[in-house]
Amino acid sequence: MRRPGLGPARGHGRMSKFHALDLGLVVRGHGRHYIVEDGDGRRLVCHPRGKKSDCVVGDQVRFAPAGSDEGVIEAVEPRRNLLFRQDEWKTKSFAANLDQLLVLVAVEPVFSESQLSRALIAAEQAGIATTIALNKTDLPGAAAARERLAPYRAMGLPVMELALKADPLASRAQLAPWLEGKTSFVLGPSGTGKSTLINLLVPDAQAQVGDISQALNSGRHTTTTTQWYWVDAARQTALIDSPGFQEFGLKQIEPAELPLLMPDLRAHADHCRFYNCTHQHEPGCGVREAVAAGQISASRYRIYGEILEQLTAKRW
Numbered sequence: 001m002r003r004p005g006l007g008p009a010r011g012h013g014r015m016s017k018f019h020a021l022d023l024g025l026v027v028r029g030h031g032r033h034y035i036v037e038d039g040d041g042r043r044l045v046c047h048p049r050g051k052k053s054d055c056v057v058g059d060q061v062r063f064a065p066a067g068s069d070e071g072v073i074e075a076v077e078p079r080r081n082l083l084f085r086q087d088e089w090k091t092k093s094f095a096a097n098l099d100q101l102l103v104l105v106a107v108e109p110v111f112s113e114s115q116l117s118r119a120l121i122a123a124e125q126a127g128i129a130t131t132i133a134l135n136k137t138d139l140p141g142a143a144a145a146r147e148r149l150a151p152y153r154a155m156g157l158p159v160m161e162l163a164l165k166a167d168p169l170a171s172r173a174q175l176a177p178w179l180e181g182k183t184s185f186v187l188g189p190s191g192t193g194k195s196t197l198i199n200l201l202v203p204d205a206q207a208q209v210g211d212i213s214q215a216l217n218s219g220r221h222t223t224t225t226t227q228w229y230w231v232d233a234a235r236q237t238a239l240i241d242s243p244g245f246q247e248f249g250l251k252q253i254e255p256a257e258l259p260l261l262m263p264d265l266r267a268h269a270d271h272c273r274f275y276n277c278t279h280q281h282e283p284g285c286g287v288r289e290a291v292a293a294g295q296i297s298a299s300r301y302r303i304y305g306e307i308l309e310q311l312t313a314k315r316w
């Protein structure tokens with residue numbers, strides 16, 4: 001079985017001049033410092049050598065030990081994938097080398113379909129398989145939330161139903177096999193139950209955040225930075241938790257690419273009269289016909305229009 005913390009870098013043809021250095025896994029970032037885990041599971045505070053060694057959680061890095069519990073990151077191994085968002089001004093990386101994404105939403109607070117769709121689009125572009133988990137299904141609003149997720153189920157996305165606090169055993173039974181042996185990134189708005197999920201699956205979560213991290217982060221447990229957790233002692237199954245955020249920018253996407261990253265629109269986009277149809281106002285548009293026929297949900301089509309407008313907005 002694959003060892004995420006140790007395995008040789010995938011897709012790495014050339015030998016880098018740093019290949020003799022230790023290979024480590026970035027498990028946490030603190031501004032200009034990173035916590036790197038070596039092959040024996042030891043965690044060191046590492047500093048990047050320069051801009052070229054900027055890295056994110058999930059990266060495999062070549063590092064040189066410096067002292068007993070510190071190191072210098074000399075190079076970042078090529079990434080298999082990178083999940084990120086991008087606004088007008090900057091790119092914000094979530095994490096690299098992911099097997100799958102779990103988008104956690106809840107019955108309450110009512111989730112934003114726009115944020116959900118944006119996360120799915122970013123994951124689709126990055127080539128990362130996604131599952132949606134609906135938490136707090138013990139609450140009375142569950143039926144309405146399930147209804148709002150119907151278009152996502154219909155486009156083939158797996159949807160798990162959880163009650164992390166109300167029914168932890170059943171929730172764990174659903175999550176554990178899905179997580180097994182993989183690196184999963186958990187994304188979700190504040191208040192949906194991410195901390196509850198981490199604490200359910202990672203009993204020693206606090207210990208894994210560790211003394212080194214606590215010293216750098218004033219010891220608070222609230223998620224202020226992305227954190228890698230091992231679910232099992234054998235270090236085969238990993239969960240990555242990340243802090244909340246406001247805007248999910250998708251500026252990395254070309255306007256023409258957008259419908260191809262939305263599976264429900266994509267299914268109808270090749271029935272359009274014009275090859276460069278924007279599915280906004282053109283005659284003979286397969287997407288608009290599908291919306292009219294109820295095959296594409298009105299809310300998904302509205303979200304498409306909103307994102308497209310942002311991607312095509314003229315800048316001064």
Ligand SMILES: Nc1nc2c(ncn2[C@@H]2O[C@H](COP(=O)(O)OP(=O)(O)OP(=O)(O)O)[C@@H](O)[C@H]2O)c(=O)[nH]1
Nearest residue numbers: 136138163164165166189190191192193194195196
């Ligand atoms: N009814 C119900 N409440 C739940 C369930 N799971 C979590 N909660 C509650 O939802 C609230 C938020 O849970 P957290 O795990 O703190 O959520 P979070 O996503 O980590 O939130 P932030 O810390 O704000 O990012 C808490 O009051 C939990 O007790 C559930 O299955 N059912």
Ligand SMILES: [Zn+2]
Nearest residue numbers: 272277279285
């Ligand atoms: Zn069209």
